[in-house]
Amino acid sequence: xxxxxxxxxxxxxxxxxxxxxxxxxxxxxxxxxxxxxxxxxxxxxxxxxxxxxxxxxxxxxxxxxxxxxxxxxxxxxxxxxxxxxxxxxxxxxxxxxxxxxxxxxxxxxxxxxxxxxxxxxxxxxxxxxxxxxxxxxxxxxxxxxxxxxxxxxxxxxxxxxxxxxxxxxxxxxxxxxxxxxxxxxxxxxxxxxxxxxxxxxxxxxxxxxxxxxxxxxxxxxxxxxxxxxxxxxxxxxxxxxxxxxxxxxxxxxxxxxxxxxxxxxxxxxxxxxxxxxxxxxx
Numbered sequence: 001x002x003x004x005x006x007x008x009x010x011x012x013x014x015x016x017x018x019x020x021x022x023x024x025x026x027x028x029x030x031x032x033x034x035x036x037x038x039x040x041x042x043x044x045x046x047x048x049x050x051x052x053x054x055x056x057x058x059x060x061x062x063x064x065x066x067x068x069x070x071x072x073x074x075x076x077x078x079x080x081x082x083x084x085x086x087x088x089x090x091x092x093x094x095x096x097x098x099x100x101x102x103x104x105x106x107x108x109x110x111x112x113x114x115x116x117x118x119x120x121x122x123x124x125x126x127x128x129x130x131x132x133x134x135x136x137x138x139x140x141x142x143x144x145x146x147x148x149x150x151x152x153x154x155x156x157x158x159x160x161x162x163x164x165x166x167x168x169x170x171x172x173x174x175x176x177x178x179x180x181x182x183x184x185x186x187x188x189x190x191x192x193x194x195x196x197x198x199x200x201x202x203x204x205x206x207x208x209x210x211x212x213x214x215x216x217x218x219x220x221x222x223x224x225x226x227x228x229x230x231x232x233x234x235x236x237x238x239x240x241x242x243x244x245x246x247x248x249x250x251x252x253x254x255x256x257x258x259x260x261x262x263x264x265x266x267x268x269x270x271x272x273x274x275x276x277x278x279x280x281x282x
Contacts, residue, residue, distance in 0.1 A: 023053040030062045036073070039066060043076035050083055057088050067098065074102055075112045078119045096133055099123060100194060103140045105147045114240040117155060121236050124163065131169040132195050138163050138170055139187050139199040142206040150215040151246070155239045157207060157221045162233040164225070174225055176203045 026049065030042070042049070043066060050056045059080065066077040078099075084090035092098075099120070107113065124137060138160050145156040164171060187202035210222035 019052075019054045023055060023058070026053060027058055030059070039073060040076060043073065043080070046076070046080040047083070050080060056084060057090065060084060060090060064092070070102075072112060074098075075107070075116045078116065082119055082122060096123075097192060097194060100136060100140065101192060103137070103144060105144060113152070117159065117240060118236065121159065121162070125166070127166065129167070130195075131167070132197075132200055134163060134167045135170045135173060135199040135202075136194045136197045138173060138204070139197070139202055140189070142204045143187075143189060145210060146206045150213070150218050151242050153210060153213070153215075153218050154221055154242060155236075157210065157218070157225070158234050158236060158239045160204065160207065161221075161225055161229070162236065165229050165231075165233050170200070171229075172200070173202065173204045174207075 034042075046059075046063070050059065053059065063077050063080045063084065066073045067081055068074070069077075081090070081092065081095075085092065085095075102116070107116070120137075124134065141156045141160050141163075145153045145160075148156060164174065185202055185205065186198040188197050191197045204225065207222050207225050211219050211226075213219040213222065
């Protein structure tokens with residue numbers, strides 16, 4: 001051990017040695033069982049770390065372990081994994097299966113949601129991805145949009161529309177006859193193997209349902225999927241930063257009446273609700 005320490009100290013006299021010493025210190029640190037908060041802080045600065053170590057590939061084990069942990073750590077590890085796959089030919093078996101498993105309603109309120117969707121857009125950018133894989137992601141996003149708050153639903157709709165523009169082979173999801181028959185949907189939400197989800201045999205009935213959404217922005221965007229697709233994709237970044245408060249502050253469309261009751265009243269004392277009529281009769 002003394003020889004190794006001496007070697008590192010001597011090597012530190014040169015710029016390359018400093019670089020190597022910096023890398024070795026980080027490798028020793030990341031090999032320890034670090035507290036979750038510290039791991040999160042490292043992942044939040046992973047882009048800077050990858051640019052400074054002499055061999056970014058050596059961070060593969062750390063990033064893989066964090067990605068498989070689940071939750072916020074998985075979302076934060078995506079950026080580093082994306083760089084290793086893109087620039088250093090990192091091989092990750094069943095990466096898209098793991099990425100698909102992160103798409104659930106639990107991650108909707110996540111602090112790093114915008115960062116996740118931005119990276120997800122990059123991972124699904126290749127036109128060489130199998131059709132069944134893209135269809136599974138589009139269907140999962142549509143299923144999530146039903147349970148999402150309005151600002152997130154808007155992002156998911158725009159994301160799905162971009163996928164339809166980018167991957168024309170999944171256009172059958174919006175052009176399939178009888179797609180409103182929800183009870184006969186063959187899609188398997190809990191299936192972990194993408195090829196077995198039956199997403200290609202399904203449809204995006206969830207987006208059609210959102211055309212009746214109480215938020216005008218959501219219903220308007222959902223309706224665009226029933227129209228001819230534009231040639232260019234919409235910049236996803238413009239939708240990632242929107243929040244629910246911004247939507248509520250917008251003025252309602254002119255002439256549109258906001259519903260105040262789920263049933264249109266027939267009079268002051270409606271026969272369909274006998275209790276107030278009996279209570280106030282004179």
